[in-house]
Amino acid sequence: MLGLLIPRTQIKTRPSKHATMNILDALRDRFAQAAPAGSDPVTFAAAVRPSTDTKFGDYQANGCMGVAKAAGANPRALAQEVAGRVNLDPMADTPEIAGPGFLNVRLKDAWLASVLNSLQTDETLGLPLAVAPQTVVIDFSSPNVAKPMHVGHVRSTVIGDSLARILHALGHRVIKDNHLGDWGAQFGMILYGWKNLRDDQAYAADPVSHLSSLYRLVQSKIGAPGKLREQLGDALALEKKGKHGEAVQKYAAETGQPISGADDPRFSELETRFQTSLAELTTAEAAAKQVEEAARLETVKLHAGDPENRALWDQFMPFCLSALEGVYLRLGVTFDVALGESFYDPMLADVVTDLESRGLATQSEGATVVFTEGMKAPFIVRKRDGAYNYATTDLATIRYRVQEWNPDHILYVVDHRQGDHFKALFDVAGRWGYTHPRYDHVAFGTILGNDRKPFKTRAGDTVGLESLLDEAVARARKVVDENSPELDEAERAQVAEIVGMGALKYADLSQNRLSDYVFDWDKMLALNGNTATYIQYAYARIRSIFRKGELAPETFRTTGVSIALDHPAERALGLQILRWPEAVALAGSELKPNILTDYLFTLANAFSAFFENCPVLKAESEATKLSRLALADLTARVLKNGLGLLGINTVERM
């Protein structure tokens, strides 16, 4: 189910029955209580962090240096005092003072084991619900319905989906909204294409594909002059400067047949060809202008309520949506609502009127605009020709969301190039009176190809999302075939689908959102390193242990067994399992899924070390065997849940 139209009443919040244990928060709480007199307990506690090195223990409190500086006291003496006062029972003994005034905390093995024991029967693996649950609207994906989704939609869709899952897991009420581009200029292009270029047979055979090819056709006509200009390159610039001779020479060089100058025997031949190209450009420019204007008029007519265009809109929309639905289904992405631009259209006039009556909007160069302090360009809410644009729609959307859900937080998962737009939008929305929600532009960088330019096909076209998914799966399939010939055809296909999707999503999520990232198939499907595949593999290995031992993990999940952390690899693994709540909480508060991927990679790594060093089924005693099985099962559950929060599935075998 695409879930485009799930009623709001079905928006779920997480059940609240669970045990909770966020070690970092617990330690901070204890240190806050032991904060030196005159210091701010919250700041002091915030300086408690996981240790930078295991030799400094598991956690460290770094607050004493800062407090000592402010008070002009001796930091080590202060640390001594805090160490004597802080009560870490039963988590740890008195912290150790080190360096200029660090307090190093080493958690007790017995306590770690006891918490791990309780986690076995805890469905959420210790994940605490937010103390103050918030209503969060996440605006993501938001494709234009008129054209097929492409690589540019990957990041918004994948990051937005993951943030929604993370915030939901933290106990917030999350509303996933797909703000579809279903009312803009792209639709005018389809309407123009339909009226002038359509092929009824092709439409009857496959409406979705014909509509999208109509769109591409119109777009290519509009974009043709740009491509020609690019081909002519510098020659065109020279011609425009009146340097005809140099222009011809440049043209000759750029087309691969360099000539020496105007006296070259081939000069006149190339001059003719150059002029032909220039004429082509002029023709294309005229055609493009005509098509562009005609398409724009179709859009205007649609907005004005022209019956024919409205009827066509109604007719095409289901096909457009079903095309999107296929992609979302495959990605495993759903929405709670999908209120596109068309939904807000009836509200736009009132938005502008309201802005005007409050004195926010003014006239400028024929348009109705709102000026924002510190920004040169105004926020245009009504164009000179009377039409509204996305600024108006975005404001109407905020008003609607506030009235409908009263959100505490609205996230826009949109690429970084729109930073200025959102800065102005948030400013205007606040001055308009919608001050309650916290607004965040969750920005992300561009996906680049190996040439460090925006990712394109070899032919220079934008990469379609479907073909991207197909290739991810095909490449995964190749790896599966090579490594797991023992699996039957159907299972290999299923594994390839899950591994391929996982690789694609994880590659994106594991990057810091803000930076551009270089798309690299080999890296994302690597079985080693920070990849989904590596983590899925760790999971499959654990499942394999249980298969081999003919054991059901349910035993551990219903009653639990006694866990012992005797081997260093067991302790490291156990501690990492217990940090799950910290990782999810941090990823949620920072709105950064890569914090979660780092955590999962570290966990999978800790498991691999454990797997090498600690035989499970062949453990020296039955008690050790059970303990290790329990650790392995907890690991598997965290890995599966963690990947789940990234929108990534696991397989039992691979």
Add this chain to the structure above:
RNA sequence: GCGCCCGUAGCUCAGGUGGAUAGAGCGGCGGUUUCCUAAACCGCAGGCCGCAGGUUCGAAUCCUGCCGGGCGCACCA
């Protein structure tokens, strides 16, 4: 010109609110398989954290100025 983002190992990237000797993967070199998935593990080499100042007990992190790159700057979204 103004604004936003980025600059960390050969390559691709992590680095909560300033903390101890800056991490990982790939690539390179060397090792590990009668044993639960070697799609794995372990070790070694590799750094002026773009440059220069400043703030301080302490800076990849904060401030200022440069250099280099990406993106955006009036009616497309």
